[in-house]
Amino acid sequence: MTPIQLYKLLKQTESLKDKRHPMFERNRFLKFLMFFMVAYYAALMLIMGVSLGAGMRTEHSAAFHQLDGGFFYILIIDFWMRFTMQETPAQKMKNYALLPIKRSFLMKSYLFRTVFTWGNTFWGFFLVPFGLISIVPLMGWWAFFGWLLGYWLLIVANGLCYLFTRALCMKHMLWFLVPLALHAALICACVIPDHNIFRVPFILFMYGFAQWNILSFLIAGVAIFLALWANYRLQMGMVHDEVAKKEEVSLKRVSQFNYLSRYGAMGEYLKLEIKQRMRNKQVRMQFFMGIGLITFFSLMLYFTDAYNGDFMKSFICLYDYVIMGATTLITIMCYEGNYIDGLMSRRETIYDLLRAKFYFNSAILLIPFLMIMPLMINGKISVWMSLGYMFFTMGVLYPCVFQMAVYNKNTLPMNAKLSNGSQGTMMQSIISIVILFLPIALEKLSLLLLGPQWGYMPLILLGIIGIATHRLWLRNIYSRFMACRYENMEGFRASRNG
Amino acid sequence: MNIAINNLKKTFGKGENLKVAVDIEQYTINSGELLGLVGNNGAGKSTLFRLILDLIKADTGTVHMDDVDVSKTEAWKDWTGAFIDDSFLIDYLTPDEYFQFIGRITGLTNEQLQEDLKKFEHFMAGEVAGQKKLIRNLSAGNKQKVGIVAAMLLRPQVLILDEPFNFLDPSSQSIIKHLLTDYNKETGATILVSSHNLTHTVDICPRIALMEDGHIIRDIDNHNGEAQTELENYFNTN
Numbered sequence: 001m002t003p004i005q006l007y008k009l010l011k012q013t014e015s016l017k018d019k020r021h022p023m024f025e026r027n028r029f030l031k032f033l034m035f036f037m038v039a040y041y042a043a044l045m046l047i048m049g050v051s052l053g054a055g056m057r058t059e060h061s062a063a064f065h066q067l068d069g070g071f072f073y074i075l076i077i078d079f080w081m082r083f084t085m086q087e088t089p090a091q092k093m094k095n096y097a098l099l100p101i102k103r104s105f106l107m108k109s110y111l112f113r114t115v116f117t118w119g120n121t122f123w124g125f126f127l128v129p130f131g132l133i134s135i136v137p138l139m140g141w142w143a144f145f146g147w148l149l150g151y152w153l154l155i156v157a158n159g160l161c162y163l164f165t166r167a168l169c170m171k172h173m174l175w176f177l178v179p180l181a182l183h184a185a186l187i188c189a190c191v192i193p194d195h196n197i198f199r200v201p202f203i204l205f206m207y208g209f210a211q212w213n214i215l216s217f218l219i220a221g222v223a224i225f226l227a228l229w230a231n232y233r234l235q236m237g238m239v240h241d242e243v244a245k246k247e248e249v250s251l252k253r254v255s256q257f258n259y260l261s262r263y264g265a266m267g268e269y270l271k272l273e274i275k276q277r278m279r280n281k282q283v284r285m286q287f288f289m290g291i292g293l294i295t296f297f298s299l300m301l302y303f304t305d306a307y308n309g310d311f312m313k314s315f316i317c318l319y320d321y322v323i324m325g326a327t328t329l330i331t332i333m334c335y336e337g338n339y340i341d342g343l344m345s346r347r348e349t350i351y352d353l354l355r356a357k358f359y360f361n362s363a364i365l366l367i368p369f370l371m372i373m374p375l376m377i378n379g380k381i382s383v384w385m386s387l388g389y390m391f392f393t394m395g396v397l398y399p400c401v402f403q404m405a406v407y408n409k410n411t412l413p414m415n416a417k418l419s420n421g422s423q424g425t426m427m428q429s430i431i432s433i434v435i436l437f438l439p440i441a442l443e444k445l446s447l448l449l450l451g452p453q454w455g456y457m458p459l460i461l462l463g464i465i466g467i468a469t470h471r472l473w474l475r476n477i478y479s480r481f482m483a484c485r486y487e488n489m490e491g492f493r494a495s496r497n498g
Numbered sequence: 499m500n501i502a503i504n505n506l507k508k509t510f511g512k513g514e515n516l517k518v519a520v521d522i523e524q525y526t527i528n529s530g531e532l533l534g535l536v537g538n539n540g541a542g543k544s545t546l547f548r549l550i551l552d553l554i555k556a557d558t559g560t561v562h563m564d565d566v567d568v569s570k571t572e573a574w575k576d577w578t579g580a581f582i583d584d585s586f587l588i589d590y591l592t593p594d595e596y597f598q599f600i601g602r603i604t605g606l607t608n609e610q611l612q613e614d615l616k617k618f619e620h621f622m623a624g625e626v627a628g629q630k631k632l633i634r635n636l637s638a639g640n641k642q643k644v645g646i647v648a649a650m651l652l653r654p655q656v657l658i659l660d661e662p663f664n665f666l667d668p669s670s671q672s673i674i675k676h677l678l679t680d681y682n683k684e685t686g687a688t689i690l691v692s693s694h695n696l697t698h699t700v701d702i703c704p705r706i707a708l709m710e711d712g713h714i715i716r717d718i719d720n721h722n723g724e725a726q727t728e729l730e731n732y733f734n735t736n
Contacts, residue, residue, distance in 0.1 A: 251630045254592055261602075268602045271595075272588070279590040279632065342586035345551055347575040349603065414590065415634070486555035496585065
C-alpha cells in the first residue's frame with residue numbers, strides 16, 4: 001500500500017467514526033440537526049460578513065482595517081471553539097497502536113489533515129462576503145485573495161496552537177490556564193488603555209497579506225512550521241503515554257464528607273454529587289470552568305466600564321447565577337448514564353437523586369452570590385437584582401433545566417480528559433437559550449411595570465414558589481422519566497461506549 | 499418468591515436483521531430455587547435477566563415476582579439484588595463508599611452494614627474493602643466482587659447474578675459457590691445465576707435452564723448432579 005493510499009484509508013476510517021456513532025446512526029433527527037446547525041452558523045456568519053463588511057467602515061478607516069485591527073478576537077473564538085470538536089493526534093493514534101503502521105507516518109498524516117481540514121475554512125463564510133464588500137472595491141481581487149489566504153494561514157497556525165495546548169492539557173488540565181491568561185492579557189491590553197497599542201501593528205501585518213507582502217506570509221509560514229514541529233515532537237512523545245495510559249491507582253486521601261451523613265439517604269446522594277465533581281475530570285473541568293467564567297465576568301464588571309450598560313449588568317448578574325446550571329444541569333442524567341442500570345434496580349433512586357441535585361445546585365448558588373457581593377457593595381449591581389436572579393434561578397430556571405432529565409438519553413464520559421465532541425441536542429440548546437434570556441425579558445417587563453423599587457419582587461416571589469414546591473415538580477419529572485425509562489436506558493446503553 | 503414468566507418476547511432489529519433475543523411462553527422459577535441459566539453467546543441469558551429486572555421493555559408478556567408485575571411498580575426492587583455488569587457500579591466511589599451508599603439508601607445503619615460486610619470478608623480477600631482505590635481502578639475480578647457483594651448486601655429474596663464466576667480467581671470462584679449455596683439454604687432466597695462454566699453451574703444449581711436463540715429449550719433437574727453429561731453433550735465439550 002502506498003503512503004497516499006494509506007492516508008486515504010485512514011481518512012475514510014476517521015470519517016466513519018462520527019457517522020457510525022451509536023446515537024448518530026440511530027437518530028435521523030440528530031443527522032438533520034447537525035446539518036441544520038452547520039447551515040445555521042454558516043448563514044449567521046454570512047450575514048455578519050455582509051453587514052460588518054458594509055457597516056464597519058468609518059470616515060478614516062476601511063472596514064477591513066477595522067477588522068484586521070482586532071483579528072485576534074477571531075483567533076481567540078476559533079481557539080476555544082476547537083475544544084468542543086477536535087481531538088489530539090495522540091488520542092486518535094491509540095486505535096492504530098497495534099497495527100503495522102509507522103507512528104511517525106500516522107502523526108504526520110494527522111498533522112497534515114489538521115492543516116487541510118475543511119474546518120479551517122469555516123471562517124470563510126464570514127471573511128469571503130466581508131472581503132468582497134470591503135476589499136474588492138478598494139484594492140481589487142488580487143488583494144482580496146491575499147488577505148483571505150493570510151487569514152487562512154493564521155487560522156491554521158491557531159489550530160496547531162490549540163492542538164499543542166490540548167496535548168499539554170492531556171498531561172495536566174491546568175495547562176489550559178496558559179492560553180486563557182494570554183488571551184485575557186491580550187484583551188485587557190487592548191480594552192483597558194485609552195489607546196489600543198496593538199491595533200496599528202495588526203492592521204499593517206494583515207495589510208501585508210492583501211499586498212502580497214512576503215514578510216507577512218513569512219511570519220505566518222514560520223508560525224505554522226514552528227507549531228507543526230512543536231506538535232510533532234510533543235504528540236509523538238505522548239503517543240506512548242496515551243496508549244499505555246494508566247490512571248492513578250490509589251487515592252492519597254479519601255474524603256468522607258461525614259457531615260452529610262446526618263441527612264441519611266439524602267446525605268449519601270449529596271456526597272455522590274460532590275464526589276462526582278471531584279473525582280471525574282470531565283465533570284470537574286465543567287465545574288471549574290463555570291466558576292472561572294463567573295469570576296471572569298464579575299471581575300470584568302468590577303474593574304472595567306465596558307459592561308456598564310443596564311442590559312449587560314443584568315446579563316452578567318444572571319449569567320453568574322445561571323452558568324453552573326446551564327453547563328452542568330443541562331446534561332442532567334447524562335453522567336448517570338454510566339451507571340443507570342444500578343440506579344434503576346433500586347427503588348425511587350432517581351427521584352432522590354434529582355432532589356439531591358436540586359439541593360446541591362441550589363447550595364452552590366452561594367458562590368456567585370459571594371462573587372457578586374463586591375459589585376453590590378460598589379453599587380454596580382443592586383442587592384434586589386442579585387437576590388431576584390438567585391431565587392429565580394433556584395425556583396424557576398432550575399425546574400426548566402431539570403426537565404432535561406426526561407429528555408437526555410446519551411451517556412457522557414465522566415473521566416475523559418476533555419470532551420471528544422459536542423454532544424448537545426436541540427432541546428439542550430433551546431433550554432439554554434430560554435434560561436439565558438427569559439429572565440432578562442421578565443426583569444425588564446417587571447421593572448417597567450413596577451419600577452426599580454419593586455421590580456425584582458415578582459422574580460423573588462416566583463423563585464420562592466418554585467423552591468417551596470420543588471418536591472411536586474421533581475416528582476412530576478420523576479414520573480415522566482419513569483414513563484420513558486426504557487427508551488432512555490436504551491439510549492444510555494447505546495452511547496455508553498460510543 | 500416465585501418468578502413467573504408469561505409469553506415473554508423481546509426482539510432486536512428490524513426486517514432481515516430481526517433477532518429474537520428472548521421468547522419464552524411460560525416458565526416459573528419457584529420460591530427458594532437456585533436456578534442456573536446456561537447457553538452459548540447470544541442465547542438470551544443477559545437479556546432475560548434485564549427483562550426480569552425491568553431494565554428493558556418486553557415486546558410482549560410479563561414477569562411477575564409473586565403477584566407483582568415488575569414493569570408496573572417498583573415494590574419488587576426492595577427484595578431484589580442484582581449484578582449484571584459494570585453499569586451497576588458507581589465507579590468513582592471506593593468499594594467502601596459504594597457499599598455505604600447502597601446500604602444507606604436502602605435504610606441500613608452503619609453498624610448493620612459493617613455486620614453484613616463481615617460475611618464477605620473472606621470473599622473480598624482484603625483486596626476490596628478498606629482500600630483507597632476507586633472502583634474504576636480495581637481489577638476486573640475485584641470489580642466483580644464489589645458488584646456481587648453489593649447485590650447480596652441487603653439479603654434480597656431474589657438474587658440475580660450474570661456470569662458471577664467471570665474474572666474471579668479459582669479461590670474466589672470456590673468461595674462464591676459456597677456463599678451462594680449457603681445463602682440459598684439460610685434465607686430461602688430465589689437465586690438466578692447465568693454462567694458459561696458448566697462445572698460450577700452443575701455444582702451449585704439443582705435446576706438448570708438451557709437457552710438457545712432466546713428459548714428455554716431444556717429445563718434440567720440437577721438434584722443429583724445428572725445435568726453434567728447432558729450439558730456436555732449439548733455443548734460438545736467432550
